[in-house]
Amino acid sequence: MTSGEASVRQRTGPRPLGLHLGLAQATLASSLAALVPVREGHFPWMADLAEDADRLRQDMAGFAVEDLLTEIGQHGHQQIGGMLRGIQKYHAHPYRRTERDVPVLWSEGGSRLLDYGTEDQPDTGPVALIIPSLINRSYILDLFPGRSFVDALAAQGIRPLLMDWGEVTDVERDYGLDEYVLNKLEPAAEAVFEACPSAPVHLVGYCMGGTLAMALATRMQARFASFVALAAPWNFHEGLSQAGRLFLGERQVWERVLGAFGELPVDMLQAFFASLDPSVVLQKFSLFDRMDPDSLRAQEFVALEDWLNDGVPLAAKVAEQCFREWYGSNLPYGGAWRIGGKIVSPEILEIPSMIAVPKSDKIVPPGSALGLAGQIPGARIIYPPSGHIGMVASRHAQDGLWRDVIRWVTQ
Template identity: 55%
Template sequence: MSGPPFKRIGPRPLGLHLGLSSSTLSSALAALPLARENKIPWLDGLQEEADALAEDLKSHDLAHLMQVVGERAHFHVSEMLSGIKKYHAHPYQRAMEEPALLHQVGAMRLLDYAPDAPSGSPIVFIVPSLVNRDYILDLMEGRSFVRALAAAGLRPILVSWGAPGDAEQSYNIEDYLLKQLLPAFDVVCEANQGQTIHMLGYCMGGTLAVAAAQLRQSALSSLITLASPWNFHADLGAAAKMFLSQKMLWSAVVEQQGSMPVDILQSFFASLDPNLCLKKFGLFNRMDMDSQKAREFVAIEDWLNDGVPLARRAAMDCFTDWYTDNRPYRGKWTVGGQTINPEKLNIPVMIAVPKSDRIVPAASALGLAEQLSKPTVVTPPSGHIGMVVGRQAARGLWQDVIDWVTG
C-alpha cells in the first residue's frame, strides 16, 4: 500500500495525545493498589460497585495484577501507535467537485451547492464553525450533508470561512458577524427576494447563527442549530476547566502569535475527551485498510487535523466571553449594540442534540432550548461529528433537517 502524496502529521498535537494516553494507563496502574484496598474517593453512586471491585481484586495476587495491567497498558499503547502509523501511510485523498462560488469577502466565501435549483426551492443558509474547515459538511462521496440537501430539492448555500487573512486578523466575534456573515446573508436575500430561507448553524456556527437569526429574523423562515453550545458552563469536564483556567498561558500565546494556533485549539478539544486518541486509533489498527470504513476514518481524521487558527480577538471572545463568562446563556452577549436573547426569536427553531456528543455536552446545547418558548429538539443517534457524516446520518440528522425544511 503506497502512502499519500502529502505528509500527514496528525493526530494533532501528536505529542499531547501520546502523553495523555500514556498518563491514563500509568494512572490506572498506580491506582490499582488503592482500588484493591477500596481507598479511592469514587463518585456518588459508584460506591457499591467499588466495594464489589475491591473484593474481587483482593482475591488475586497484587504482583500478578500489576503485571497483567502493565502488559495490557503496553498492548493498548502499541496498538494506538500502530494505528497512527497506518493512518499516516493510508492512500486516501479527498476528491470532491468544487461547488459554485456565489460571493466572497476577504477569506470568507459563499458556496452554492445547487445553483441550478428551480425557482422557489427552499434555501438553507449554513454557518459552520470558525475553527474547523467547512468541508466536514461535504466530506466524501456518500457522506455529504450539503449534497444530500441538494438531492432532496433544497438549495444549500454554505459559508466557507477560510483561514484568517489580512482583513480578518483583527476581527473579534462581532466583526465576523457584522462584516462578513450578515452582509453575506443579505446578498442571498437580495438575490432571492420572496423565497423561503432557513438558517442552519453547526457547532460554534450555531452560536453565531442564533445572533444572526435574531438580527435578520424578518427574512427567515426558521433557525436550525446542530450541536451548538449555548450554556458554556454546563457539564464542562475537569480537564477542560483546567485548560480554561490557564488564561495567562494561552492568552500569552495568542498575543505572541497574533492568533490562537491550531494545536492550542486541538489541545482544548483533546481535554474534552483525553482518551479518545487511544481508543479510536486502536480501533483503526484493527480495520481492513482497504475497507470503506477505513477510508471514512481517514477522511474524518484528515479533516480534524486540517483546522485553522482563530484570530486573536475572536479567540479571546470565545475563551473569555463565552467559556469563562458564559455571556450568551446569561443574556450578556451584545452584537451591533443589541443584546442577543433567544426569547426575541419569533421564528420556529429546531435544535439537534446528538446522543453521544463529547465536544458539546447535551446540557450546553439544550441551554438554548431553555430560553425558547416552543423549540423542536431532535436527538440524532450519534456523536458531534457522526451526526453529520456517520453511517446513520442519512436517515438521522439529514432526514430531520429535510423534513423540517420541507414540512
C-alpha cells in the same frame, strides 16, 4: 492546491502528536496508580458510577494485586502499541480528498459562500444557509460522496449554501465576534435573500457556527423561515470537564500565545479538545489498527482524521472573546452577550426552531446545547444517537440528523 486536485500533503497527525503520545502514557500510568485505591474502595468515584464501582471492586477482590498490576500493564502496553501502529497506518493510507469546484455566491476576505444547489431546483424551493464552526474546515459537511450532508439536502430539493470561513487573512486579522456577524454573516445573508427572493431561507448553524447563527437569527429573524442549531454551545459552564477548566484557566499562557502569534494556533486548539477527552486518540487509533485498510469504514476514519488535523487558526480577538466572554463569564447563557451593541436574546425568537443535541457529544456537552433550547420559546429538541461529528458525517447520519433536518426544512 488548485480546485479538483487531490491533496498530497504528508500526514503528521493526530495533532499535536507529542501531546497525544504523552496522554497515552499518562492514561496507562494513572490506571496503574488507581488500582489499589479502586480495589480497596478508597477511589473517589462520581455518584452515578457507584453501582458499577461496587461490581468492579467485587470482581477485583478475587485477584492478587500483583496479578492485576501485571494484567493492566500488559493491556496498556498492547493498547499503546496498537495506537502507534494505527498512527503509522493512518500516515500511509492512500486516501486523499479531492476538492470540488463549487460555485461561489458571495465572498469577503478569506470567506466564501458556497452554492451546492442543483440546476433543476425551482426558484421557490427551500434554501438552507449553513454556518459551520470558525475553527474547523467547512468540508466536514461535504466529506466525500455518500458522506455529504449538503449533497443529501440537494438531493431532496433543498438548496444548500455553505459558509466556508477559509483562512484568517489581513481582512480578518483584527476581527472579533461582532465583525464576523456584522461584516460577514449579515452581508452573506443579504446576498442569499437577493439571490433567492421567492424561497424560504432556513438558517442552520453547526457547533460554534450555531452560536454565531443564533446572533444572526435574533437580528434578522423576520427574514428567515426557521432556525436550526446542531450541537451549538450556549451554556458554556455546563458539562465542562475539570481538565477543560484547567486549560481555560491558564490565562497567562494563552494571552502570551495570542500576543506572540496574533492568533490562536491550531495545535493549541487541538490541545484544548484533547483536554475534553484525553484518551480518545489512544482508543480510536488502537481501533484503526484492527480495521481492514481497504474498507469503507477505514476510508471514513482517514477522511475524518484528515479533517480534524486540517484546522484553522482563530483570530486573536475572537479567541480572547471566546475564552473570556463564553467559557469565562458565560455571557450567552447569562443573557449578557452583545453583538453590535444588542444583547443576543434567544427569548425573542418567534420563528420555528429546532435544536439538535447529540447523546454522546464530548465536544459540546448536551447540557450546553440544551441551554439554548431552554431559552427559545417552543423550540423542538432532537437527540441524534451519535456524537458531535458522527451526527453530520458518519454512515449513520443519513438515517438520523440528515433525515430530521430534511423533514424540518421541507415540511
